[in-house]
Amino acid sequence: xxxxxxxxxxxxxxxxxxxxxxxxxxxxxxxxxxxxxxxxxxxxxxxxxxxxxxxxxxxxxxxxxxxxxxxxxxxxxxxxxxxxxxxxxxxxxxxxxxxxxxxxxxxxxxxxxxxxxxxxxxxxxxxxxxxxxxxxxxxxxxxxxxxxxxxxxxxxxxxxxxxxxxxxxxxxxxxxxxxxxxxxxxxxxxxxxxxxxxxxxxxxxxxxxxxxxxxxxxxxxxxxxxxxxxxxxxxxxxxxxxxxxxxxxxxxxxxxxxxxxxxxxxxxxxxxxxxxxxxxxxxxxxxxxxxxxxxxxxxxxxxxxxxxxxxxxxxxxxxxxxxxxxxxxxxxxxxxxxxxxxxxxxxxxxxxxxxxxxxxxxxxxxxxxxxxxxxxxxxxxxxxxxxxxxxxxxxxxxxxxxxxxxxxxxxxxxxxxxxxxxxx
Amino acid sequence: xxxxxxxxxxxxxxxxxxxxxxxxxxxxxxxxxxxxxxxxxxxxxxxxxxxxxxxxxxxxxxxxxxxxxxxxxxxxxxxxxxxxxxxxxxxxxxxxxxxxxxxxxxxxxxxxxxxxxxxxxxxxxxxxxxxxxxxxxxxxxxxxxxxxxxxxxxxxxxxxxxxxxxxxxxxxxxxxxxxxxxxxxxxxxxxxxxxxxxxxxxxxxxxxxxxxxxxxxxxxxxxxxxxxxxxxxxxxx
Numbered sequence: 001x002x003x004x005x006x007x008x009x010x011x012x013x014x015x016x017x018x019x020x021x022x023x024x025x026x027x028x029x030x031x032x033x034x035x036x037x038x039x040x041x042x043x044x045x046x047x048x049x050x051x052x053x054x055x056x057x058x059x060x061x062x063x064x065x066x067x068x069x070x071x072x073x074x075x076x077x078x079x080x081x082x083x084x085x086x087x088x089x090x091x092x093x094x095x096x097x098x099x100x101x102x103x104x105x106x107x108x109x110x111x112x113x114x115x116x117x118x119x120x121x122x123x124x125x126x127x128x129x130x131x132x133x134x135x136x137x138x139x140x141x142x143x144x145x146x147x148x149x150x151x152x153x154x155x156x157x158x159x160x161x162x163x164x165x166x167x168x169x170x171x172x173x174x175x176x177x178x179x180x181x182x183x184x185x186x187x188x189x190x191x192x193x194x195x196x197x198x199x200x201x202x203x204x205x206x207x208x209x210x211x212x213x214x215x216x217x218x219x220x221x222x223x224x225x226x227x228x229x230x231x232x233x234x235x236x237x238x239x240x241x242x243x244x245x246x247x248x249x250x251x252x253x254x255x256x257x258x259x260x261x262x263x264x265x266x267x268x269x270x271x272x273x274x275x276x277x278x279x280x281x282x283x284x285x286x287x288x289x290x291x292x293x294x295x296x297x298x299x300x301x302x303x304x305x306x307x308x309x310x311x312x313x314x315x316x317x318x319x320x321x322x323x324x325x326x327x328x329x330x331x332x333x334x335x336x337x338x339x340x341x342x343x344x345x346x347x348x349x350x351x352x353x354x355x356x357x358x359x360x361x362x363x364x365x366x367x368x369x370x371x372x373x374x375x376x377x378x379x380x381x382x383x384x385x386x387x388x389x390x391x392x393x394x395x396x397x398x399x400x401x402x403x404x405x406x407x408x409x410x411x412x413x414x415x416x417x418x419x420x421x422x423x424x
Numbered sequence: 425x426x427x428x429x430x431x432x433x434x435x436x437x438x439x440x441x442x443x444x445x446x447x448x449x450x451x452x453x454x455x456x457x458x459x460x461x462x463x464x465x466x467x468x469x470x471x472x473x474x475x476x477x478x479x480x481x482x483x484x485x486x487x488x489x490x491x492x493x494x495x496x497x498x499x500x501x502x503x504x505x506x507x508x509x510x511x512x513x514x515x516x517x518x519x520x521x522x523x524x525x526x527x528x529x530x531x532x533x534x535x536x537x538x539x540x541x542x543x544x545x546x547x548x549x550x551x552x553x554x555x556x557x558x559x560x561x562x563x564x565x566x567x568x569x570x571x572x573x574x575x576x577x578x579x580x581x582x583x584x585x586x587x588x589x590x591x592x593x594x595x596x597x598x599x600x601x602x603x604x605x606x607x608x609x610x611x612x613x614x615x616x617x618x619x620x621x622x623x624x625x626x627x628x629x630x631x632x633x634x635x636x637x638x639x640x641x642x643x644x645x646x647x648x649x650x651x652x653x654x655x656x657x658x659x660x661x
Contacts, residue, residue, distance in 0.1 A: 245599030252645020
């Protein structure tokens with residue numbers, strides 16, 4: 001690992017006017033696009049594949065591989081940028097969208113060139129008003145300057161780009177629900193396969209990537225895939241934006257080299273929990289990730305280490321909970337969120353999230369028995385893998401992990417609440 | 425996603441022997457004959473024809489709205505994709521997705537009002553009931569609630585009054601300023617219950633709300649990100 005990890009996405013992020021084309025170009029902006037367009041699309045794709053860049057939205061799928069799955073030939077291909085950042089605890093894309101929108105646009109144009117897409121869309125969540133404004137201005141500037149449109153920079157590549165604003169639905173961050181929403185429908189997930197790479201937007205081959213993933217593309221083109229792959233650790237290359245929130249003294253976004261110890265991230269960068277408190281549990285990748293405990297703080301923060309520990313890196317949102325909060329409160333918040341956001345299409349998710357909330361509330365009111373924990377755990381098991389999308393799993397995994405890891409506390413809570421209510 | 429027709433029930437009954445006995449638990453809302461569904465016993469009017477795609481001759485669409493919708497329809501290979509932007513535009517004009525607003529959008533987009541209502545009812549930011557002019561969305565998700573969002577939300581809903589639409593919202597993606605709220609689209613935080621009177625006063629007076637607490641003026645947390653942008657640039661920490 002290098003002594004001083006590079007700063008790729010947050011370099012100069014707070015510079016005044018970075019969101020304007022003028023300042024972005026002064027700093028070498030759109031040079032990567034020029035370089036990419038002077039190469040063959042296959043060369044750009046090879047570079048992306050060599051970089052080992054894994055999707056930054058949650059699933060961690062290799063970006064280059066995703067592009068290579070798109071069918072070839074003379075058909076219309078689409079590129080969709082997922083800016084529906086709604087995973088609880090995640091706010092990294094917001095910082096990029098609001099402060100450096102041109103980096104994303106440059107990444108989109110390069111990726112569309114590699115993928116052979118001629119139409120692109122950015123689906124941004126409706127609540128992001130300021131980021132949408134920044135993007136809209138940046139898109140207009142880029143169009144004016146000829147970075148978007150017909151025959152970009154004199155090459156044979158043309159691309160249209162439309163900013164599409166959502167209207168408040170977590171599920172639209174799920175890629176197939178996002179496509180339905182973009183087509184003007186309710187955001188219900190679709191059955192997979194076919195995957196969007198084959199049949200996505202308007203039934204055409206579609207590449208969907210997260211904001212951070214696409215914003216990294218100009219850097220990869222500039223450095224070259226191999227050099228980018230030297231950053232980070234094997235299977236988790238590059239730098240990653242991490243949103244740290246909850247019980248830490250300096251919540252916020254940090255750009256880290258993948259593979260650093262989690263303790264360094266939570267304590268050294270974010271300042272750790274308040275004086276006198278210790279970490280009780282933490283979500284390493286948004287509220288959908290199974291929780292880890294204080295014993296796991298020395299694990300390296302990368303895709304594989306988190307997966308080995310039974311959790312996931314997800315969107316890179318670290319939520320820290322200290323020992324002042326009962327685990328039941330955490331579980332209830334998480335479960336209520338997924339109950340509200342379940343689209344209701346699949347029974348295990350619709351009913352499972354609802355009953356999990358009810359059972360957790362019964363603990364609070366003193367109506368639960370220790371047996372309820374068994375039932376609750378089995379409900380979670382029956383949700384996982386049984387729905388069209390992973391929204392239900394996203395509740396089942398953290399709740400299941402909390403029951404497994406904090407069983408004693410749940411049992412004590414049940415006992416205490418029963419006594420307070422006055423016996424049986 | 426959102427409950428259908430939660431209008432004031434004619435007779436709201438809380439079942440005598442049911443959940444209401446448990447202290448600390450919100451009693452289940454009951455309607456006619458103990459049902460949890462309001463209006464379940466009102467029969468559908470089978471004689472009534474469903475609303476068709478409105479006849480352009482019969483619907484008066486404001487020119488600005490028509491222009492906006494038609495421009496958005498041209499953005500997409502399939503004009504249907506413009507449903508969300510069109511509903512948003514109609515809501516901005518009418519204040520909410522009223523039956524009249526839906527009819528106007530339906531008329532321009534050549535779809536049925538029922539289709540638009542099915543879409544609008546799915547999304548939290550599209551309102552199917554009249555709402556006050558100002559909206560305050562309080563994030564009450566995990567990161568914010570760990571830092572006191574629930575107290576903030578109750579203080580706001582108690583003091584807001586008629587003028588403001590206060591809603592508990594799902595993660596708004598600003599956990600760095602938790603607990604926070606989106607006031608007419610502007611992200612503001614960190615907030616405590618003590619800030620509520622000042623916030624509401626600014627809102628009523630039409631001023632910028634809590635000008636020193638806007639997320640858009642905040643610097644990145646990453647120390648190296650700050651360093652690379654030059655120190656002492658002003659802006660809140």
